[in-house]
Amino acid sequence: MKAFQYFVVIFFAILPLVIYPQDVKVGREITTALMDNTYLSKLNFPKSVIRFYTDNYSGDSWTDSQQGLDQSEIALALLARADHYGLSLSGYHLESLSFKKLKQWRDYPSEKNQKERAVFDILLTDGLITFINHLHFGKYNPLYNSSRIDSSRTNGFCADEILSAARLRADFQGEIHNAQPKIKAYRDLQAYLDRYRSENKATATKAVMDKITINMERLRWISTQSENYIMVNIPSYTLEFHQGDEVTDFKVVVGKPTTETPILESEIEYFSTAPDWRVPQSIFRNEILPEILKDMSYLADHHYTVYDGAGNEVIVNASTRRQIRNNPTKYSVRQSSGEDNALGAVVFRFQNPHAVYVHDTPQKQFFNRGKRALSHGCIRVENADRLAAMLLSYDDSEYRISELDYAIQSYEKKDFVLSKPLPIIITYLTCLIKNGKPTLYTDIYQSDKLLQDKLNQNTTPSRIAYDF
Template identity: 85%
Template sequence: MKALSYFVVILFAVSYTATYAQDVKIGTEITTALKDNTYLSKLNYPKSVIRFYTDNYSGDSWTDSQHGWDQSEIALALLAQADHYGLSLSDYHLESLSFKKLKQWRDFPSEKNQRERVLFDILLTDGLITFINNLHFGKYNPLYNSSRIDSSRTNGFCADEILSVARLQADFQDAILQAQPTIKAYGDFQAYLDRFYAVNKGLPSTAEMAKIILNMERLRWISTQGENYIMVNIPSYMLEFHQGDEVSNFKVVVGKPTTKTPVLESEIEYFSTAPDWRVPSSIFRNEILPEILKDRGYLTDHHYTVYDGSGNEVVVNASTRRKIRNNPTKYSVRQSSGEDNALGAVVFRFQNPHAVYVHDTPQKQFFKRGKRALSHGCIRVENADRLAAMLLSYDDSEYRISELEDAIHSYEKKDFVLNKPLPIIITYLTCLIKEGKPIVYTDIYQFDKSLEDKVNQN
């Protein structure tokens, strides 16, 4: 009996040693394979894969018979359910990856399938890195294409590092999914998809599902990840002020299709009361100049002042009116503050290359309309005084609210600089989840078609 037990121990030790030797050899062959363009040409993120195996590689492959089988199965399951995250199954090498192969190598390790195991391991790594990048940046990000993302850390994010750290975590799947945006609208979409795939009831139409996928992609292009931010959604004509779990809603007027409001991210650094309006040159030439030429009282009635190229005020008479008509680019117009000022009582400033801003308006009647694409590109917000007061509260400056109210009522020029600049996102989402259901908005700028074409190429 003792002899039999001794034989079993020896047999196990020999088997373990042989298997361990094979696993070490897999690691060596992976390193060699990554110098071969035959392997690299199959990858979406070759530089990231090389970094994963050279900078962070622990020596344990996904097909290692001694370590990480649970992680390998979780990894493959994640890729096989990429559509649960609004992503395409065709992007993750699933034609070459299977649970059957994984089980085969676990149960019957052999040197005969070393090359196949090497390819499987590399493709699974690339699939996971692709999945992480697509979760975080999207696939069609207009700012960061796959080549740029693959080259180096992007905005502090590096998928191969995320994957390496995830392999050390107790909850491997959760560590991977942390790459997703934290913005509420995205979380609402993901919660909706989770419910749909778990229960498979209330099947959304094909059109609704297409809108969900498009807009989850757009939300991945947003870099803001904090819990406090303002989001303006152009198609819904709404501004949302997010403070943790609290969301305050404001109606907005956005740009017409001919003068679109741009998609951007910035920070509101300050807002001002009783602002002057420096009229954009295009509006001056196309809208105000014709009125000046036919109505001598137009400038006075609307509190406009004309300036020459040196910033000197111009007295408008018959002679100067002809000069302005003949050379309008040499002149500018400013509207003084007051109840008729186009910017209203408050304007919210943030840096951006488009020179747009959020502002009050004297034309309150437009907020009663359902379709509010009416501006030249800037964003008019309803109850701007309330939004300004909320910004002061967010900034721990409640004591200045009475000062704000006095400045608004008396049309006193005053800047309110925020100690904590607030992120602002101007985005274009043609679908959102409201009260647990997808709501589709009119594609007022016709942006969906080009993105749909890209998505449907898969």
């Protein structure tokens, strides 16, 4: 905290040197206000606000009568229409900002209102920076809280820089809009919600509107900016391969409610044919070991091999079976490749802390079910061979498709490394726009209520005015 205060004092000691003469008095009031820690504590992103005035302030305040009304009115209108973007109206200082005050100061500038104008200026700046961050990261991002976002550039994004650049552009509003996610699912939801709010139609219930805002929030947590990506949506049991505007759908099986598929982002760097399955310890202990203890032939019938802690194969007999039963954590199980292998003919790998992956399966019949939350957390994909071939085409390696086909048919072990790793997003969306209308999916992990409760907090602007 002391280091932060020192930075504020040193910087604002020199700030007046870069303020242009036309608005020196408001600039000085801004300088004074931003040296007050009590005042700074009222802001959502104080460090970002300081950076905005430090690096980019040219002397033109939002209330400067010489600047014209357009940009400031657009800025205030964006905050007043936050609900058109699936955001609540709270948190943007709307209780202290008004078009009436803005117009009054523009039309009738006075020496008596310099301090009030400075406060208005800072609150509008903080409101816009907050709005931009909420558009980009969401309000309840599990990876990036407001303190972390305020401290520095996050994944190449910095809201105060976005705002500064927008002030220099003819399309001020468009520059702000660009902070939003580029993913198609988000763009579809946002367009529908904006149209619904603007036309004030009663064609959708509050429950549907709540679902839209919940899932727009989730989509803001995604950092992928590429137009090419794979998106697995757990509630709809689908995998989508996006290549620009072209989307190819695949059915998937996802984790049961007791063994949920995790939400994550990564990149598919390679896929393999004829994979072995290294059985997770939990599955070994809870499912395979009881079968071994009941039936000595179970391992051979399902092509499993047991290994000790040193990686040596264990011959399972009456003696070693007792040892395995008494000390299961000292052993592991691997299933060899083949028609019965749980991973099927091909597996798609990507780095993640949960050790999950996308893979083929010998149990094709499960794709005929409507509800497909059946796995231990990994994702089984229908037509995995087709997905693999599409990845090769995406990677400009169509010439390897025949090699892939042979490897799958003959169960030959082979790695296919992509020269262009493909982003993969595993997300949880209970509402998407299909054929122009909202489509709702079962909340199989019961995740919506917790997020809805957070979004419902302070859904209207506070009526308590700031007194600085």
